Amino acid sequence: MGKVVLKLGKDISTDDIYPGRFMATVLPTETPQFCFNDRTEFNAKLKAKAIPAGSIIVADENFGCGSSREQATSAVKGHELVVIAKSIARIFLQNSVNLGLNLIICPTIEANEGDEIEVQAGKVLNKTSGKEFKTVPLPPARQAIINAGGLIPFTRKRMLESNPR
Amino acid sequence: MGMTVVEKILAKAAGLKSVKAGDVVEPKVDLAMSHENAALVINQFKEIYEGTGREAKPWEPSNIAIIFDHRVPAEGPKTATNQKLIRNFVSQHNIEKFHDIRGDRGGICHQILPEYGYVRPGYVVVGTDSHTTSHGALGAFSFGIGATEMASVWTLGVALNVEVPPTIKVVVKGSFPKHVGPKDLILHLIGKLTAQGANFRVLEFHGKTIQKMSTSGRLAICNMSVEAGATSGIVPADEETVRYLKEEAGVKGKIECVVPDDDAVYEQIVDVDVSALAPQIACPHTVDNVKPIDQVAGKPVQQVVIGSCTNGRLDDLAAAAKIIKGKKVAQGTRMLVFPASGRVFAQALDAGYIHDFMKAGAVVMNSGCGPCLGVHQGALGDDEVALATTNRNFKGRMGNPKSEVYLCSPAVAAASAITGVITDPRKGGK
Numbered sequence: 173m174g175k176v177v178l179k180l181g182k183d184i185s186t187d188d189i190y191p192g193r194f195m196a197t198v199l200p201t202e203t204p205q206f207c208f209n210d211r212t213e214f215n216a217k218l219k220a221k222a223i224p225a226g227s228i229i230v231a232d233e234n235f236g237c238g239s240s241r242e243q244a245t246s247a248v249k250g251h252e253l254v255v256i257a258k259s260i261a262r263i264f265l266q267n268s269v270n271l272g273l274n275l276i277i278c279p280t281i282e283a284n285e286g287d288e289i290e291v292q293a294g295k296v297l298n299k300t301s302g303k304e305f306k307t308v309p310l311p312p313a314r315q316a317i318i319n320a321g322g323l324i325p326f327t328r329k330r331m332l333e334s335n336p337r
Numbered sequence: 338m339g340m341t342v343v344e345k346i347l348a349k350a351a352g353l354k355s356v357k358a359g360d361v362v363e364p365k366v367d368l369a370m371s372h373e374n375a376a377l378v379i380n381q382f383k384e385i386y387e388g389t390g391r392e393a394k395p396w397e398p399s400n401i402a403i404i405f406d407h408r409v410p411a412e413g414p415k416t417a418t419n420q421k422l423i424r425n426f427v428s429q430h431n432i433e434k435f436h437d438i439r440g441d442r443g444g445i446c447h448q449i450l451p452e453y454g455y456v457r458p459g460y461v462v463v464g465t466d467s468h469t470t471s472h473g474a475l476g477a478f479s480f481g482i483g484a485t486e487m488a489s490v491w492t493l494g495v496a497l498n499v500e501v502p503p504t505i506k507v508v509v510k511g512s513f514p515k516h517v518g519p520k521d522l523i524l525h526l527i528g529k530l531t532a533q534g535a536n537f538r539v540l541e542f543h544g545k546t547i548q549k550m551s552t553s554g555r556l557a558i559c560n561m562s563v564e565a566g567a568t569s570g571i572v573p574a575d576e577e578t579v580r581y582l583k584e585e586a587g588v589k590g591k592i593e594c595v596v597p598d599d600d601a602v603y604e605q606i607v608d609v610d611v612s613a614l615a616p617q618i619a620c621p622h623t624v625d626n627v628k629p630i631d632q633v634a635g636k637p638v639q640q641v642v643i644g645s646c647t648n649g650r651l652d653d654l655a656a657a658a659k660i661i662k663g664k665k666v667a668q669g670t671r672m673l674v675f676p677a678s679g680r681v682f683a684q685a686l687d688a689g690y691i692h693d694f695m696k697a698g699a700v701v702m703n704s705g706c707g708p709c710l711g712v713h714q715g716a717l718g719d720d721e722v723a724l725a726t727t728n729r730n731f732k733g734r735m736g737n738p739k740s741e742v743y744l745c746s747p748a749v750a751a752a753s754a755i756t757g758v759i760t761d762p763r764k765g766g767k
């Protein structure tokens with residue numbers, strides 16, 4: 173269970189999640205400091221560690237549109253936030269699968285900041301409003317990467333199998 | 338059942354007879370492109386090999402291209418150090434398709450790849466940049482991926498778990514009116530489709546207007562296909578593609594064109610007629626917030642930017658130079674021009690365009706991404722407004738979340754630089 177700590181509109185771009193001017197910072201260990209950098213208040217809370225892991229960002233359609241910068245994913249992942257969005261832009265979705273960021277596609281989600289949310293198999297429960305919303309499963313090919321713990325272990329295994337020296 | 342261009346390309350690259358939308362395939366990658374974010378790719382690549390006792394060597398160095406463009410010359414020590422690390426990797430692994438910070442061979446990745454003939458029809462191209470969609474202009478299936486996925490490509494030589502995307506066929510007819518062109522077409526289309534209208538889909542371009550369009554124009558429309566969410570844009574290769582590759586990119590030998598089957602299955606068909614199209618403007622802060630110019634004309638602009646992987650090619654500079662020649666950039670407005678590559682820069686010099694820009698008061702910058710992504714060169718002040726031929730107007734894109742970015746064609750940009758307000762090039766200034 174987690175609390176909604178940020179509610180966002182539609183078409184939230186990777187420039188919003190991780191502004192281009194911090195792109196020289198690349199390592200997943202360093203990117204979390206710039207997570208939603210220009211949403212000053214939220215970023216300050218993140219940096220002060222005032223937001224517990226498992227807290228939830230709720231977004232409207234097309235979350236993560238724009239650039240392919242993986243910093244946007246690693247920055248959110250670094251704080252162990254969960255994203256529930258009505259729909260997600262392709263590259264951001266793929267990056268999240270690859271890095272193990274917890275993304276949930278929930279086309280009808282209704283929630284406000286402060287609401288308590290529980291994610292269950294196939295659905296999301298808004299404990300505050302008492303409403304329930306269906307989620308859309310990720311395609312099985314992507315699920316395999318998640319099950320492997322991300323693309324790095326997945327690729328490592330494939331490399332060792334396909335090229336046994 | 339017939340196949341679309343992308344289905345044909347993916348079937349071949351995956352060693353299958355046929356594929357259809359929704360299938361999951363592992364295509365071989367013909368070209369894997371990165372820019373400065375290769376620093377992160379290298380990091381992830383090494384991590385894949387960690388603890389395996391094997392040496393981290395890319396599967397095929399000749400299929401890798403690395404181009405420095407986003408922050409050139411380096412804006413600070415961090416970038417400079419990233420670039421240094423990449424240079425070391427490049428020489429260690431003999432990556433020949435490497436374009437450093439240079440006035441001759443340098444430039445924006447999406448200009449360098451076509452210019453040097455690195456992309457061919459039928460190729461599978463991946464790039465750690467969302468505008469990798471650009472290379473569909475040459476009849477390739479070309480899409481953006483993240484750095485970790487690129488590290489996986491460097492390891493295995495294939496793109497893992499690619500879902501064959503459904504295709505939207507876009508049929509364009511009509512001749513462009515004066516001062517209206519490919520940029521206006523793609524802005525109009527994005528407005529129509531919305532920012533996510535083509536998410537997980539391919540836009541395949543057809544019609545008389547596309548057949549007559551130069552590769553430069555096709556690059557602009559495929560480039561911005563991602564702004565409608567598309568995995569890629571693609572123009573089936575034709576005579577113009579062959580001409581471009583032979584004459585402009587110096588490619589020798591036979592070039593095979595992959596075209597869709599007549600009975601290919603499309604998810605949707607969109608018709609566009611450009612014969613009465615007005616110049617289009619994408620207003621802040623989303624690219625699909627598109628309006629015909631008369632709805633925004635008169636808006637004061639403090640910075641005009643001409644360049645980028647969308648509109649920094651020779652014909653773009655020519656269109657702008659023609660309008661600005663002999664005029665002056667308005668007081669209170671600054672005009673920045675950044676040609677897409679060293680080659681374009683040199684051609685623009687020879688043609689006299691650079692002279693025209695400078696005499697008018699524009700600042701001509703080195704080729705690269707320049708102010709497009711808001712790292713260095715031409716950040717905006719609080720409450721300032723930019724009018725740019727770039728491809729994104731997201732909040733903060735040009736380095737300041739308190740500023741606004743409007744997107745337009747080179748002709749609109751040049752006409753507006755003279756007046757200092759958004760100006761319809763068909764009408765001219767005040």
Ligand code: SF4
Nearest residue numbers: 468645646706709710
């Ligand atoms: S010019 Fe702009 S959009 Fe094009 S590659 Fe560079 S930063 Fe990206």
